[in-house]
Amino acid sequence: MRVLLLGGTTEASQLAQALHSARIETVFSYAGRTNAPIAQPVDVRIGGFGGADGLATYLKNERISHVVDATHPFANTMGQNAYRACSTHGTPLLRLARPAWRAQADDKWIHVPDITGARDALPADPCRVFLAIGRMHVDLFAARPEHHYLLRLVDAPQTQITLPDHHVTVARGPFNVAEDIALMQEHRITHVIAKNAGGSGAVAKIDAARALGLQVVMIDRPLRPDIAETANIETVLAWLNHDAERGV
């Protein structure tokens, strides 16, 4: 048995630890987006595979018997590629994903389907936005230059941010509510834009927005391939052990 673990999330790192403890041979795969990825107790590879075909070739060459897709809920291309590559060889594929956040009674959420929708949902009058969506799509908001943007990024930006009025804070989660309330108060935030990542590591900003009565523009998750899915690491281990007992 040799597992490919598609990572980049807290859950993937937790699973890597569990697989290491269970002595299951594992390759952990990072896309290579951050400067200092978290060290893992298993073998690590970094960088894209070259699409679904590249991944299919990798699975064959590296004698991968099982794939766990523990990428972020918004890493949709990787999820689709994993599905297609595993279908090519009949490689068993399981998705490890945290449940989405659900609005509570006091929440003021607007649901939008994607980042462009979030941009377009901002009011016409200038407001102060906590744009908590990572670096990749930030420049789309240059089309709404009337707003002030607070950006929280894992690494200091390597390329110029094209938003005319913004502030960058560099920090890596998990975050806590009291600090996120203080951050939002300090920057006089009126709106929070967030991806519905789910889980506990990034929920502080949602809890903070609720506590402060702020509007949240919530970007709903993209549709993922229809494959077996769990939020539970024990279930992943049981899935692998079941096949190990069958000699797969």
Ligand code: NAP
């Ligand atoms: P994406 O759009 O689904 O993937 C784009 C390309 O990046 C993929 O086609 C693949 O390249 C490569 N890639 C993605 N994840 C990879 C992995 N684990 N190992 C090797 N290659 C990978 O993904 P994304 O939204 O850019 O996210 C990139 C990574 O950051 C993911 O691993 C994800 O778990 C993590 N992350 C994403 C978010 C988010 O909001 N999207 C948030 C936190 C963490 P090839 O086609 O060349 O194979």
